[in-house]
Amino acid sequence: MRSPDVLRARQSLAPYARPAVAVDLVILTLVEGALHVLLIRRGESPFEGRLALPxxxxxxxxxxxxxxxxxxxAAARELQEETGLASEDVLLEQFATFGRPGRDPRMRVLSVAYYALVRPELALRVRAGGDAAETRWEPVAELDGHSLAFDHGHILQVALARMREKLxxxxxxxxxxxxRFTIPELRTVFSAVKGEPQDPGNFRRKVKRLVEDGVLEPAPGVRRTASKPAALYRFRAS
Amino acid sequence: MRSPDVLRARQSLAPYARPAVAVDLVILTLVEGALHVLLIRRGESPFEGRLALPxxxxxxxxxxxxxxxxxxxAAARELQEETGLASEDVLLEQFATFGRPGRDPRMRVLSVAYYALVRPELALRVRAGGDAAETRWEPVAELDGHSLAFDHGHILQVALARMREKLxxxxxxxxxxxxRFTIPELRTVFSAVKGEPQDPGNFRRKVKRLVEDGVLEPAPGVRRTASKPAALYRFRAS
DNA sequence: GCAATAGTGTCTTTAAGACACTATCAT
DNA sequence: ATGATAGTGTCTTAAAGACACTATTGC
Incomplete structure (x- = not known):
């Protein structure tokens, strides 16, 4: 085996072959109480016709x-290209890098993965379904992991796991x-990400603590719903 | 602006320039109750003479x-090369990828960063200080972030932040x-990582819950200390 | 009026934090 | 015996969970 010193010398003088590096996005939003991820139908080999992360x-x-x-x-640029959304309006965060040899049959590709969380009102504006590239929101819960191109099913699962940790x-x-959101709206997010319903009373108590702690603040107006209107809150950047 | 379709076509036919990709390690252990990180004195430009992550x-x-x-x-191989330790004996986990342009003045380099947690008994075996490459354990608390090569000070801080989250x-x-460890030994780890002392009584209660939950189990023998010997526990893989 | 759901209140359990105290070792 | 620290016990407070109940809307 070569000694570390020899290795280092070789590297600086004549670097090894380099991998291609992609930035892939797990773009998520909430549609009717369920997590949806933005996927693209691939138009070329490999995995032609399969859904993939943008x-x-x-x-x-x-x-x-x-x-x-x-x-x-790069992540912000991809987000803009694929959705038209500006990164200031979206939570965009790197969560892991994937690089298993063979994950792309053509060549060695590393994928630095980001998740992007999109507010429901902005998600509506995303050109979904009408494009040539065929971009669409797919409900996460109904996705068969093996149906995605490359290791994108795995990447999605890792993103969701990280989100559950940080929620x-x-x-x-x-x-x-x-x-500006209501407590029930926020509760829907927690229910969707955790995958189990949240008790309305207990959840409200938790949110109220956030208000007392200055994390959230009441916002003017109410949200009209199918039943009793709900009070609005907003996140305090501070 | 080019359309996404044109971009995709260009990429698959004639890929952009590729970055060099390094795997860097934040190798940590506990020495006398304090977190130490394994650093290497660089023998060449850039940052010649500065300490850097292996x-x-x-x-x-x-x-x-x-x-x-x-x-x-790659992370396991680097760990073996730099310390002689096998990855089975060490917790080795990817935590982030760093790629700011200019972080290496020579060329574009991405660094996929891992932390490696080394048991104190194994840390003693690491050839530290005697090598030509000058490898040494440095106390994390006493490090000036700006003294490390490249953005390695920043990488170290991110590693520590992630560890605090997951602790x-x-x-x-x-x-x-x-x-096989004692409760006070485990308490030292928590104190060092969190940066504040843990109450002995309360900490013991927490560990006892882990035993009840089957996460830990009593191990035979006792650890002789400067005072009263302490009972041993071990992690249940299961 | 009635269905729906926003919003309140209560009781119990669990865990964290502060801290006094006892037990058992090396020296 | 004494210093050190392993180990126990107690009191208080914060938060989670279960769940009954009231209030206010759209229809």
Whole structure:
């Protein structure tokens, strides 16, 4: 075996072959109380005709001066290209990088994966279904993991697992409701992400604590519903 | 702006320039109750003479048939090369990927970062300080973030933040104590990672719950200490 | 009026935090 | 015996869960 020093020398002088690097997006929103993910029908091989996560290759410059775009910027650019949404309106967060050899049969490709949480009102604006590229919202719960192209089913599962971890300890949930939202709306998000219904009374108590702690604040107006109108709240950036 | 379809076509036919991809390791252990990270004194430009995280380039094959090594395997290989430790004896987990343009002045380099948690008994075996490459354990608390090469100070901070998040909700802590450990030993891990002392009585209660829940089990023997010997426990893989 | 759901209140259990106290070792 | 620390017990508070109940709307 070569010693580490020899390895290091070889690397700086004559680098190994490089992998292609893609940035893939798990774009999620809530439609009628259920998590939906934005998928694209692939029009070319491999996995032609299969659904896949939107994404694209990282732009790398051609030298020391121009080294290309940041990963977060690449994710924002892809989001814009695929949905027309600006990254300021969406929670966009890197969560893992996937690189198993063979995951793309053509060549070695690493995928730096981001999840993007889109408010329901913005999700409506996404050109879905009408495009040539055939972009569409698919309900996460009804997806067969094996139906997605590449390892995208796995990537989706990892994204969901991470979101479940962070749901209670971050501001993540507030990115899946309108900017001004009701407590029941927020409860729907928790129910959908956790996959089990949340008790209305207990959930309300939890949200009320957030208000007392200054995380949320009451917002003017009410939301008209099928029954009793509900009070509005908003997230305090502070 | 080019349409997405045109972009996709260009990419598959003539891929953009590719970044170099490194796998860097935040190798941590506990020495005398304090978190220590394994660092290497760089012997070459850039950042010659500065301390850096150990790591190396991902091995990518040269075609469709040989696509090279998996990311996890690359991390395990680097760990073995730098410390002599086998990945089975260490908790090795990817936590983020860093790719800011300019982070390496020579060229565009992505770094897929892993943390590696090493039991104190194994840490002693690591050839530290005696090598030509000058590998050494540095106390995390005393490190000036700006003293590390590249963005490695930042990478270290992200690793620690992630560990703090997962400490209470994963088996992470059990990888920083001997396979058979005492409650005070485990408490030291929590104190070091959280950065604040843990109450002995309350902490013991928490561990006892883990025993009742079958996460831990009593182990034979006792640990002799400077005072009263302590009972041993072990993590139940199950 | 009635269905639906926003919103309130209560009781119980669990866990965290503060902290006093006892037990058992090495020296 | 004494210092150190393993280990126990108690009191308080915060939060989760189960669940009964009231209030206000659209229809």
């Amino acid at each position: 994404g694209g290759f990282l732009r790398v410059g051609d030298g020391q001066e121009d080294q290309g775009e940041d990963l977060d910027l 209670d300890t971050s501001a993540l949930a507030f990115s899946l409701v309108p900017e | 790591g190396g380039f991902l091995r990518v094959g040269d075609g469709q048939e040989d696509q090279g090594e998996d990311l996890d395997l 209470d909700t994963s088996a992470l802590a059990f990888s920083l104590v001997p396979e």
